[in-house]
Amino acid sequence: VGYGTRLAITFAMDAERLGADGLLLMPPYLTEGSQAGLQAHIAAVCNATRLGVIVYNRANCRLSAATLAALADQCPNLIGFKDGVGDIEQLTAIRARLGDRLLYLNGMPTAETYAPAFRNIGIPVYSSAIFNFVPGTALAFHRAVNAGDTATVDRLMRDFLVPYVQIRNRQPGYAVSIVKAGVRIVGRSAGHVRPPLSDLTPSEYDELAALIGRLGPQD
């Protein structure tokens, strides 16, 4: 759920009524807010539902350890913190302050790139976007990170993830576009991205297809 406080509350109540298991709270629309204001916004949404809420630290919603600690006291159903910023110092401060009170999720674009670093600061869980089109590689990478198999991690970084991220970084918003392109490349229908995103160019699409091709069979 997202947008302004009132809309986010409406969505949260709808989601609860329709049987959702939990909520991911996205940043408010456009407006920058103070820590006190962000806290009030998040508390209002949490208080409007009995579902567990995971707050997404990202864009105009960056939470300090102090704000998050106050929220954790105030809202028993605030259960998780998903990070899309990647500031190691800030994450360490948050983990030191809140410990096991929250669930931590690596929510970086191409979470794999950050997975080894995040794992060693107590944030081992991530959702894999590349799993949508190279599930075998995604699983192999996940297993390697968990097992501390750095040879495999390094190899998959070098052969796939680093050049993949290099394509992704060419345009703002490509973090989504490149996943859709990957899904199309492996033969499933994904449609096109919607504005303000734009699709990969044909030559970028071909680069990605070559990268995927080199990985070999995925099952």
Next chain:
Amino acid sequence: VGYGTRLAITFAMDAERLGADGLLLMPPYLTEGSQAGLQAHIAAVCNATRLGVIVYNRANCRLSAATLAALADQCPNLIGFKDGVGDIEQLTAIRARLGDRLLYLNGMPTAETYAPAFRNIGIPVYSSAIFNFVPGTALAFHRAVNAGDTATVDRLMRDFLVPYVQIRNRQPGYAVSIVKAGVRIVGRSAGHVRPPLSDLTPSEYDELAALIGRLGPQD
């Protein structure tokens, strides 16, 4: 109108049906977009209405001169560009490329601070937030900028605008909060800000009241 393309189009059509004179197009929700994607988003909204559209250059919607030129060709009803970023070099490039094809608006928070600079690069129009609570000062400033009366401009900057902006800069989102506080100070009802904004603290409120008090009567 704002949010995603589909919602912005719905709002635009509603606004037209209800007799609006024109539209201010705010950035899309959350997502970063490429220049091509932002162009597609803005063109889609413009094409859905016969109203004139002013695009707000701000946050995740920063337009290059080339994108804006393409949009101006593509959308006859794109009539204006409102700037909330304040990058003189970029504005100069846009003015050089688009000349009189668009209307330019100074949409900076506390537009007065940027009014003299913007005026001399061909962007004389701004909407005054402080007019809501110190209309006399706002008008005097506006007249002084237009008349090139730098003594008055300098005096009002020193006595009011610079210390006002200093309070405003203490928290993200205070650009709105401080206006509401000003309106309350002069005895009109303004209510409180909504999250993720937060109200000025009582001592900041008093500082602002003292600043306003020193300006004297406003009519």
Next chain:
Amino acid sequence: VGYGTRLAITFAMDAERLGADGLLLMPPYLTEGSQAGLQAHIAAVCNATRLGVIVYNRANCRLSAATLAALADQCPNLIGFKDGVGDIEQLTAIRARLGDRLLYLNGMPTAETYAPAFRNIGIPVYSSAIFNFVPGTALAFHRAVNAGDTATVDRLMRDFLVPYVQIRNRQPGYAVSIVKAGVRIVGRSAGHVRPPLSDLTPSEYDELAALIGRLGPQD
């Protein structure tokens, strides 16, 4: 003069002994400093010389209005402030606080781009880098800005300055490289830039030559 405090003082004393008319104080080497620390650094240099000192606001030496006001009280020979940052709000705060106590200089890369905006906030003086290779255009632009001849300002922005800045922005450090290239293009010897700068590529050099060619004779 620049580098650390001790070296800057040595240079300042040498310069005075050798008959310099004044000093431009560049930022300290590498280290970020607090406002109090930057103030101590600048005061130490000013106190070591009887020459007038102009401080360059740039990179790791960004001064607040309060710091600058304290320095102006403390150091009678601090005579000027040269800005290389371009933050209109900050410059307005500095001008409002220090008024005519200091001389203000537009020290932006390609100062012409900022000249109209800076002129209208009380900073009319700039040093022209393009004067080194298109002196006629540089003088015509300067005259037009001073005379408020916006038609000429707009034309020279469109025909030369904006596309010039577009080339300049392609690499960090090109603000210097492009001037050396311009000087070579008009047939004077300028040599190559020294690392960490790099010269324009041949095709960028040709682009610049074409821009200069279109301006016509310069005397």
Next chain:
Amino acid sequence: VGYGTRLAITFAMDAERLGADGLLLMPPYLTEGSQAGLQAHIAAVCNATRLGVIVYNRANCRLSAATLAALADQCPNLIGFKDGVGDIEQLTAIRARLGDRLLYLNGMPTAETYAPAFRNIGIPVYSSAIFNFVPGTALAFHRAVNAGDTATVDRLMRDFLVPYVQIRNRQPGYAVSIVKAGVRIVGRSAGHVRPPLSDLTPSEYDELAALIGRLGPQD
């Protein structure tokens, strides 16, 4: 060694003559440079000495994986890469490209904060600034990181490193000032910082003393 290319070469040759074991190459003075220009600068210094050179990735000297790979080919005595930026994605790209060709060093301010994350992306080595005044804690932390003893790592982060960094972040340049303060607190002479740095305020000094006091005996 640091400053411009010529000065850095002079220093490098002096250092070699005087028996240094290796060199740490700091960023050039002030100037932003292109990747090609930074490469030329670093290569020139490496070529002027037989000593091993470690390049410090920091401030105006941020190297891409491609630049670093070219340098590694060109300069056999470029032996190390010290990072002061902390961009996990960039470090992963560099490690993927250069593998064991270089030695990697965690050169972040308060390197301990980044030690767990860096360790898991193949950068286990760091130099500890806090070792200067809390050697027992520094060693205990180092052992805990290496042993994967996350309970101890978390405890020392919570009890010392996170609140320490919170003081350090209050002013630019405090990364050095706080170390000098720590050394004075434990009774050794450290003198004051030089401008543009400034010393901790008395109350910050007391906060730090309290933090250190709570750690207990250090030997």
